[in-house]
Every structure is written in C-alpha cells, then in structure tokens.
Amino acid sequence: MSIRIDNAHIIDGTGTPAHTGSVFIEGQMILSVGRETPEADTVIDARGKAVCPGFIDTHSHSDLAILEDPFIWPKIRQGVTTEILGQDGISMAPLPSAYIPAWRKNLAGLDGDSETLDWTYETTDGYLSRMESSGVGTNVAYLVPHGNIRMEAMGLDDTTASEADREAMCAVLRREFDAGAFGLSTGLIYPPCTYADKAEMEALCSVAAEYGRPLVIHQRSEADTIVESMTEVLDIARTTGVHVHFSHFKICGKNNADKFQPVIDLLDRAREEKLTVTLDQYPYVAGSTMLGAILPPWAHAGGTEKLLERLADTDARARMLHDIEHGLHGWDNFVAFAGVDGIFVTSVKTEANQDAVGKSLVELGELRGTSPLEAALDIMLAEENAVGMVDFYGLEEHVKAFMSRPEMNVCTDGLLGGTPHPRTYGAFPRVLGKYVREEQVMPLETAVQKMTGTPATTFGIEKRGFLKPGHYADLVLFDPETIRDTGTYTDSRQHPVGVDMVMINGSIAYDINGSAPVTASGCVLRMKQPQ
Known part of the structure; x- marks a missing residue:
C-alpha cells in the first residue's frame, strides 16, 4: 500500500x-x-x-492507560506519534510482586490504578513485552524509574543508601537498560526518590553515562532553592559525564522571579562547559501532579500505607500542617508558591468525592466546612492518596524565555484521569497556535523541530523525528x-x-474526515545496546 x-x-x-x-x-x-x-x-x-x-512527547504519563486501551486519543489527535513513558522516577516497572499493593497506591495519583490489569510482569522487559502483546496506538519508549529501582533494591523507607544498596540499584539499572530502556528518570520530590543523596544519584548516573543514556530529572526544587538544585544536578553531570535532561523546566512561584537570571546563567555556563544538558517544557503557567506533593517528604516515608496512618493520626497531621504553613529548607512547598486558591483537585478514584473535582482547595474547604488544608488532607486520606491536582505557579514571560532556549523541546506531561490539565489534549497545538502564529515567539520551522527532530536526537530515537527517505x-x-x-x-x-x-x-x-482505526499501528521501541 x-x-x-x-x-x-x-x-x-x-x-x-x-x-x-x-x-x-x-x-x-x-x-x-x-x-x-x-x-x-x-x-x-x-x-x-x-x-x-509526528510529534514526540518526551514526558508522558500513559504508562498504565495504554495497557487498557492502546489508543490514547488525547495524544494522537494533537499529533503525538511517539510517547516516552517511565517519567518522574515513578512508573510501572520494575515491580517485584511483593511490592505490587504498596506501589499501586503510590502510582495512582500520577498514572491511575486498575483492578483488572495483571500486575505480575516484574521487570521492564516484562512490561514492554506486555505492551508488545496488547498493542500500542502510538510508538512508546521507556525510561527506567529511579523509585522503582530503589524499591526493588532497598524498599520504600526513608533511609540513606549504603554502598551495598547502591551496587544493588546499579545492577537493577543495568538489567533494565539491557531490556531496551532509553534512559533513567527520577523525581526528587516524590518518594522514594526524594530520599536519595548525591552519592546515590552519582552511582546511578555513572551507569547511565556508561550506557550513553540520559538522566531525565524532576529536580529537587523548581522553586525557592532551584539554583542550589540545578547546581547539584550539573555537578553530577560534571562528575559522571551523564547527559542531563531537565523535565518540565520552570520556575515555580511568582515570588521566585528573581531566580530567573541565575537559572539562565547556569544553563549558559553548562553550554560553555560543553556539558550535555537538555530540557522539555509544556506551554502553560500551571502544572499538574498528585495532590500528595503538597505534603512534606517525611509524611510519605514507608509508602502509601504509612502515609495514610499519618493522615489519620492527630499529632502527625498537626506536624504536616505546621510544615506546610512554615516550610522546610530545600522542599518545594506547593502551597507556598501556588496558594490554596491556586491548587485545584482534578481527579479522585471514588464516587463519594467526585464533587471535589474542579474545586480549588479554598472551595473544597467551604464545601466540606473546614479549612482548605484540612480538607486537602481529608480527601487524600479518603481517596488513599489517589488525588490529582492542577497548580498555578508561574509567569508567562518565563514560559516564552525557556521555550526559546536551544536546549528545549515540547512535551505534554499529561495526566489522563479526571479533569486533566489542558496540556494533555493541547500542548503541541498550543505552541503552534499561540506562540508561533499569534505571538511569533519563534518561526514555525523552529517550533516543529522542537517537537520532532530535537527530541528524537536528544533521546536517540532512530529513524523518527525527520521527514527523510x-x-x-x-x-x-x-x-x-x-x-x-x-x-x-x-x-x-x-x-x-x-x-x-x-x-x-x-x-x-x-x-478528520475518516473513521477510527481498528488496528493499533504503534511500536514498542527498545534502545539498541552499544556495540
């Protein structure tokens, strides 16, 4: 044909x-x-x-949904033909059988949950093979999630990795790279990734550099301590030689506008030093993640079951509220930079709390007859932490400035449940309509390159991203x-x-004039091993 x-x-x-x-x-x-x-x-x-x-979405959360329905229409209909899964250090594999119940609850706020899915695939190879068997509507590549690696090697507790722990994690990472993963991801605001120290990250990044795979990183801070956070990441790049790819790059909090120039200076210095540094961005001034991210890191130690115990404990809850209201150094406090009026519930898993979807924390407090933060903690407890949110964090001029950087490519970071962030359906067309045609931030050809050729080159995706014979x-x-x-x-x-x-x-x-396809035509992509 x-x-x-x-x-x-x-x-x-x-x-x-x-x-x-x-x-x-x-x-x-x-x-x-x-x-x-x-x-x-x-x-x-x-x-x-x-x-x-076809557009390449370098930050996708279709990991679970694509096993239940190969056609992720919010992506396909905006032109996405390839998605990179396994983001933020929290995803589907590896998943030892002993951790399935705990990990499903930890994952639910980002990627959802499923009672019908067979979760016993164990490894990245098992997960990719499952997708190959069920079929995929888009092409998919996978990053090895740091949190899954840490869970397999040393559990979910808030502990510092020993040398033996680091060696065990590196062994898991090598196994998953050998299965065809395209990189290592981490989310240093999400448990258990947040418990990692610099030595742990350097050990894992040394393996990634050995394989020529990138570190795709939601850094420790995108807010008050973003300069210190970026300095840590770039130091790891200098030490290990790893390619750093910053996920959904931004500065959170209008109160942090003074961090803009130091951040630009760090990116410029990295280029001067010839460090391999890239980044992706969704074109909005609001983000989206699990509501549990508003809680201090210690609240998540031990996994979701321990979190739920703490949410039900009067003293632990009081400590959470104190830390949210007063902050902790180095912790991205979403309430501080977005405000209770700038955080909205986007998804829950039960019918009992469907009335909360679309409400700000202020409105949720009014609905429940309590304070905004008490209402937020109540709904996390009732929904077993499976609650999504949208948070308004930034400035339009920063979005445009980062979009214009040569290191940047477009992504959606699209969560699929409830009332998702509009980026899930429209990130790529928004760039072409708002920022190219209407505001002329960049030429059309440059924008397309940032959606196609640049991400293909960044992630080593062969024979895609360009219109070439x-x-x-x-x-x-x-x-x-x-x-x-x-x-x-x-x-x-x-x-x-x-x-x-x-x-x-x-x-x-x-x-636009035809019917939906019957057969999924996507491919599961596996990175070839270096010769």
Missing part, C-alpha cells in the same frame, strides 16, 4: 525553511520527499496544509492558519482544531 501527499508545505524537522512538494510513503516507510515522487495507490491533496514529522512514516498534516488548543482548566477534555491527519508507521491513525 502506497500513499502520496501532494502540494504540501513540507517542514522536515531539521529547522530549515519549509518548501512545497510531495511525500511518498510505502508500507511503514518514507521513500521520497520532494517535487517528483512515484505513482501511489492513494493520493492526498494537502494544498494549504503543512506536513511534518528511509525514516518511518510518522506524520502530521495540519493547517498552520487554524491549529490551536481548545481546552480550558475547567473544561479540559477538548481536542484541538487544525490537525487534519496523523499517520503512525505508515497507517492513518487519525483523519
């Missing part, structure tokens, strides 16, 4: 100026790009439209004059406009 796309505004993912021409696809592959192409079984007239490589036919056909996101924070489950067609491995996954 061959397809030819004619009269298209071709944007090839390299950042070079677009040109008009045709793209010829046969089977899964692009065979030619240019003005003269062979005859085809199907011809698509793309006059007035742009064609570019011999590459896989992951394509997006869109209208540069109309593409935009349509979701809002209160009505977020809205697909974008201006995306006409999405092709994955030569098969049409979405067509």
Whole structure:
C-alpha cells in the first residue's frame, strides 16, 4: 500500500525553511520527499496544509492507560506519534510482586490504578513485552524509574543508601537498560526518590553515562532553592559525564522571579562547559501532579500505607500542617508558591468525592466546612492518596524565555484521569497556535523541530523525528492558519482544531474526515545496546 501527499508545505524537522512538494510513503516507510515522487495507490491533496514529522512527547504519563486501551486519543489527535513513558522516577516497572499493593497506591495519583490489569510482569522487559502483546496506538519508549529501582533494591523507607544498596540499584539499572530502556528518570520530590543523596544519584548516573543514556530529572526544587538544585544536578553531570535532561523546566512561584537570571546563567555556563544538558517544557503557567506533593517528604516515608496512618493520626497531621504553613529548607512547598486558591483537585478514584473535582482547595474547604488544608488532607486520606491536582505557579514571560532556549523541546506531561490539565489534549497545538502564529515567539520551522527532530536526537530515537527517505512514516498534516488548543482548566477534555491527519508507521491513525482505526499501528521501541 502506497500513499502520496501532494502540494504540501513540507517542514522536515531539521529547522530549515519549509518548501512545497510531495511525500511518498510505502508500507511503514518514507521513500521520497520532494517535487517528483512515484505513482501511489492513494493520493492526498494537502494544498494549504503543512506536513511534518509526528510529534514526540518526551514526558508522558500513559504508562498504565495504554495497557487498557492502546489508543490514547488525547495524544494522537494533537499529533503525538511517539510517547516516552517511565517519567518522574515513578512508573510501572520494575515491580517485584511483593511490592505490587504498596506501589499501586503510590502510582495512582500520577498514572491511575486498575483492578483488572495483571500486575505480575516484574521487570521492564516484562512490561514492554506486555505492551508488545496488547498493542500500542502510538510508538512508546521507556525510561527506567529511579523509585522503582530503589524499591526493588532497598524498599520504600526513608533511609540513606549504603554502598551495598547502591551496587544493588546499579545492577537493577543495568538489567533494565539491557531490556531496551532509553534512559533513567527520577523525581526528587516524590518518594522514594526524594530520599536519595548525591552519592546515590552519582552511582546511578555513572551507569547511565556508561550506557550513553540520559538522566531525565524532576529536580529537587523548581522553586525557592532551584539554583542550589540545578547546581547539584550539573555537578553530577560534571562528575559522571551523564547527559542531563531537565523535565518540565520552570520556575515555580511568582515570588521566585528573581531566580530567573541565575537559572539562565547556569544553563549558559553548562553550554560553555560543553556539558550535555537538555530540557522539555509544556506551554502553560500551571502544572499538574498528585495532590500528595503538597505534603512534606517525611509524611510519605514507608509508602502509601504509612502515609495514610499519618493522615489519620492527630499529632502527625498537626506536624504536616505546621510544615506546610512554615516550610522546610530545600522542599518545594506547593502551597507556598501556588496558594490554596491556586491548587485545584482534578481527579479522585471514588464516587463519594467526585464533587471535589474542579474545586480549588479554598472551595473544597467551604464545601466540606473546614479549612482548605484540612480538607486537602481529608480527601487524600479518603481517596488513599489517589488525588490529582492542577497548580498555578508561574509567569508567562518565563514560559516564552525557556521555550526559546536551544536546549528545549515540547512535551505534554499529561495526566489522563479526571479533569486533566489542558496540556494533555493541547500542548503541541498550543505552541503552534499561540506562540508561533499569534505571538511569533519563534518561526514555525523552529517550533516543529522542537517537537520532532530535537527530541528524537536528544533521546536517540532512530529513524523518527525527520521527514527523510528511509525514516518511518510518522506524520502530521495540519493547517498552520487554524491549529490551536481548545481546552480550558475547567473544561479540559477538548481536542484541538487544525490537525487534519496523523499517520503512525505508515497507517492513518487519525483523519478528520475518516473513521477510527481498528488496528493499533504503534511500536514498542527498545534502545539498541552499544556495540
């Protein structure tokens, strides 16, 4: 089966100026790009439209959902053809059987939970094989999550890793890299990752550097101590040679605007030193994560069951409230930088608390007849910590400045449950509509490069990210004059406009004029081992 796309505004993912021409696809592959192409079984007239490589979402939370339904429509319909799973140091594998009940509760606030899924896959190889068997609608790559590694090697307690513990973690990491993982992820605000010291991170990053894989990091602080946090991460890069990729890069808290220039200086210095440093970003001034992130790290020690015991204990609860109200050095206090009026509940797992979804913590307190923070602690206890949130943290000028950095690529960081952040449905079209067409922050070709070629190069994804002969036919056909996101924070489950067609491995996954595909055409990608 061959397809030819004619009269298209071709944007090839390299950042070079677009040109008009045709793209010829046969089977899964692009065979030619240019003005003269062979005859085809199907011809698509793309006059007035742009064609570019499929978008690569370098920070995705589809890890669980894709096992239950291979078609993640919020991603496909905005042009995403490849997702990188295993983010923030908390994901599906490795997962020793003994830890399944505890880990499911720890994971629920980010990726959800499932009563029907068979959780006994044990390792990254088992998890990837499960996806290969069930099929995937997008291409998927996987990062080894630091929290899962730590859990397998030494449990969920708030303890410092010994030399033997570090060696055990490195052995697990090597096993998972050998299974084809594309990098190591950590979330140093999430338990058990938050309990790691610098020696632990250096040990793991030495292995990542040995394999040529990046450290994908939600750093310890994106707020008050972001400069110290970045300094720690860059020191680890200097010591180990690891490629550092900062996740969802931002400065949290309008009160931290004075940190902007020191942060820029650190990025510039890293470039001057020729450290390998990249970052991704979603194009919004609000973030999204589990509501449990508002609690101090000690509250999570030992896993979710221990957290729930503390939430039910009067003295422990009083200590949590004290720490939230007064802060702890080095801890990103979401309440301090977003405020109780800037944090909104986005998802719960039970019907009993569905009335909380969409409410700010202030509104939740009013609804429950208590203070905003007491209401937040109550709902976390009732929902066993499976509560999502949106938090308003930042400044628009920072979003634009980081977007313009050469290290930056676009991501969604999209959670899928409840009333999700609008980035889940519209991050990529928002960049093309708001920041390219309307505000002219960058040329269209540069923006597409940051969605395609740059992330493919950053993560070593072969034969994707560019419109070139011999590459896989992951394509997006869109209208540069109309593409935009349509979701809002209160009505977020809205697909974008201006995306006409999405092709994955030569098969049409979405067509504005057609029906949904029956067969999932994505691939589970495994990183090849160095020769």
